[in-house]
Amino acid sequence: MSKDTRWQTALTSIAPNKILVRGYPLDEMMGRLTFGEAAYLLLMGELPSPAIGRMFDAILVSSLDHGVTPPSTLAARNVATTGAPLKDSVSAGVLAFGPHHGGDIESCMRYLDSGLSLMRSGRTLQQAAETLVEESIRANDIPPGFGHRIHSKDPRAARLFQMALELELEGEHVRLLRAIEQVIGSKSAIFGRPLPVNVDGAIAAVTADLGFAYELGNAVFLISRLPGLIAHAHEERMRQPAMRQIDPKDHDYDGARERRLPERRK
């Protein structure tokens, strides 16, 4: 076979008894890197600093689960109720991360970058934020990364911003997102309802500041949500009859009561 039909990969090299991920022995990574740090290495090509590693693990934790009502969870549970293997439920759940559900991360990254272009052309942060919001209003769109069905102040977004500040990882995307939040707040009469920054917006800004490609911003969300899809599919099979009609409204929570992390975890 001629040389020119060969293709290249830069991710992982496999030889007998030796697996190198981005050059590092996989067995050496085990126990020394968290899964978040190892995933960052694989996706970005280099080890994260300790601060970035901690930030990335926090991003992955942020979307771990959002209860039974999101369409992704319902798609996974509807597959589970037919007796299909767990991986089939997970796969159907992943397919539900469409443009309106997780895909918002990529849209928000692009939105912020269009604002940063304005700044490179001479606008101030404030002017860029105002221009973006005005464009959304003219197009009759909700700015991507803003608004939530349930939360008026998304606790996950607040925590991500706080961590970015404390870990000195706040960059121009986060600053622009927060400026946009201010502008939107001053125009709530126009939008007709409060539009707080949501967890998708916060992930978009923080991952963009970390240098993630648009497509990988969404991918981070997929990793984050996987344990939730698994937990719901498993619970469906363990606790519910097969072939039931799943109504997203008629459910009650019967799990552990509210509790706090032990001190050693803080």
Add this chain to the structure above:
Amino acid sequence: MSKDTRWQTALTSIAPNKILVRGYPLDEMMGRLTFGEAAYLLLMGELPSPAIGRMFDAILVSSLDHGVTPPSTLAARNVATTGAPLKDSVSAGVLAFGPHHGGDIESCMRYLDSGLSLMRSGRTLQQAAETLVEESIRANDIPPGFGHRIHSKDPRAARLFQMALELELEGEHVRLLRAIEQVIGSKSAIFGRPLPVNVDGAIAAVTADLGFAYELGNAVFLISRLPGLIAHAHEERMRQPAMRQIDPKDHDYDGARERRLPERRK
């Protein structure tokens, strides 16, 4: 709507501005738990001890990626080459974790439990291991969790066993698996080729010792492999022409050279 049509969930409770996963505020978990620890909490219902948390992160790291040749990677790349969204590649890759590819974890957990039943009926560890191997030989089966296309000694399995020992998490499933490994080694003439314990077998034994349900043993593998599926789908789109015919043999590795983790990570 009558009370009896309602259904229950014990995973996550959602109220305005408050998300509790297994009772813990999600925003409080961020930055305080690794993603591995948080996923363990969601799947198992309680926080892991620090030792279990570290073990679980290591399990997730163990199957991060295995290069371009597994069918799951090829399924993901074949979807990526058509221009489909990244989540579609991931979904197709997840579907390829069938009985022969990842599903081995569940089979091995069941195999080990049948051996533990023998021990509860009075057999010794050694007798149970011999009985299981003899049954596999009679059925003309490779014992689940053993053998590898490429590795004669799977470095990931060795590392998981070492960590289980050091963290004092080694239990009866790991001990039985290792006894089976000895028995198989003494009968390599019968099997016709070396059958080292593989990473699936090691994950099966360690997660079984941690108390995971069979179905969730496989699920751990799904979480672990997701960054690899994402990285391959993304690389396919970034580096290769669309609609190419992907030959799993004609590739070269052109990534980072072998390197070691910095001292602070050890």
Add this chain to the structure above:
Amino acid sequence: MSKDTRWQTALTSIAPNKILVRGYPLDEMMGRLTFGEAAYLLLMGELPSPAIGRMFDAILVSSLDHGVTPPSTLAARNVATTGAPLKDSVSAGVLAFGPHHGGDIESCMRYLDSGLSLMRSGRTLQQAAETLVEESIRANDIPPGFGHRIHSKDPRAARLFQMALELELEGEHVRLLRAIEQVIGSKSAIFGRPLPVNVDGAIAAVTADLGFAYELGNAVFLISRLPGLIAHAHEERMRQPAMRQIDPKDHDYDGARERRLPERRK
């Protein structure tokens, strides 16, 4: 590359400007075979007789759609509501054809074959049917292919049996299924509710009489259900707001009133 690494396929051969499916030019098939006949050729290797072709088209029509409540439809709609591409909805719907939803066809084919084995060992049709039903009762199982959430007499099953009779395609699987139906009817007190033969059972018996492999019995159902999945995903996107919570109970039918096929179609 050595000869022995090559692999074989017997389905379709492709050469420039010539596509042969099972040896027949695809362009010659167009307009001369119905899609049902062409699909039969591809799956079974030979052209169907006109009677078999008509039977196979009827089987495909039988499961075209079953309204909004099946889990497959709900999985497809939950993906559609997120703005994902139509093929993603279809894919999620296909994943929901698990063991309890369509998979019943394969189970019923195996069940009938175990009864035919009894007959080859000397039992009469009646004895075989009684043995099978007694085994199901002992195992506390509903016999596969029987019972329906909504229908007490499944009109699709009745029509398939009538056509098999008229087209002289009724074979031993259909006869055994009908004998089982009689036995079950005589024991309705034991089962506690009527258990009519359902469309899955009828498809299982008829496709088994046509010589389909177990796995392909289910596959026929997949083909049949695809237009329904597509129609529901499309309707969801055209008529409903994005990201809605889909309740399978709160819907009304607002389509065409009951009507009859024109005479020329009868």
Add this chain to the structure above:
Amino acid sequence: MSKDTRWQTALTSIAPNKILVRGYPLDEMMGRLTFGEAAYLLLMGELPSPAIGRMFDAILVSSLDHGVTPPSTLAARNVATTGAPLKDSVSAGVLAFGPHHGGDIESCMRYLDSGLSLMRSGRTLQQAAETLVEESIRANDIPPGFGHRIHSKDPRAARLFQMALELELEGEHVRLLRAIEQVIGSKSAIFGRPLPVNVDGAIAAVTADLGFAYELGNAVFLISRLPGLIAHAHEERMRQPAMRQIDPKDHDYDGARERRLPERRK
């Protein structure tokens, strides 16, 4: 539950022992409509005329299978080799019908409609065709629906056009596509290679003339390709060892020799 939370569907109504698809009893449709005619009814809302029914069946036959090399087939086979259920292979194959593989149908429908808009604004057919091709050349794009890896004259496209003509179903989309084909042929020096109209282009033009929505143009292709995905996944499991590395180039065809349809089918 208040009236306003209810939602509507116009596809299928289900009552005990009565299933109406677009108002027609499903059991009455069986044996009287081909699967193609029944699928057309479900998707479009009304029965097709006999000519349209025959055309639609031919469209479905046109993409039945295209051998082992398309990415969709390879995705399905890579899932099959892991021992996963057949529906999982089908689902992965469906996911591979991305923008470059099947999605071309939708692109071509939009392309033709932009040309028809030019005509409604006063351009002639010839001028509209020239404008479209010039725009593609300026954008350095291959016009959607043109060009094929293997075929210099796609026999399926030719047959679809012939049938549209004979059945008097040729409309403005087909006429514009053929005019574009002429223009492209006169500029083959610019494109650097022959760009015959392909089967995607022909399906796009014919389904657009039949009044299909863009999204449903692609959907027709999904239905058409399903038997091929099923046949390949089934063949993979029946004839090949599990967990093999599937090379799309190293295969031979060992099926039926070229043969002709019997006279009664012509």
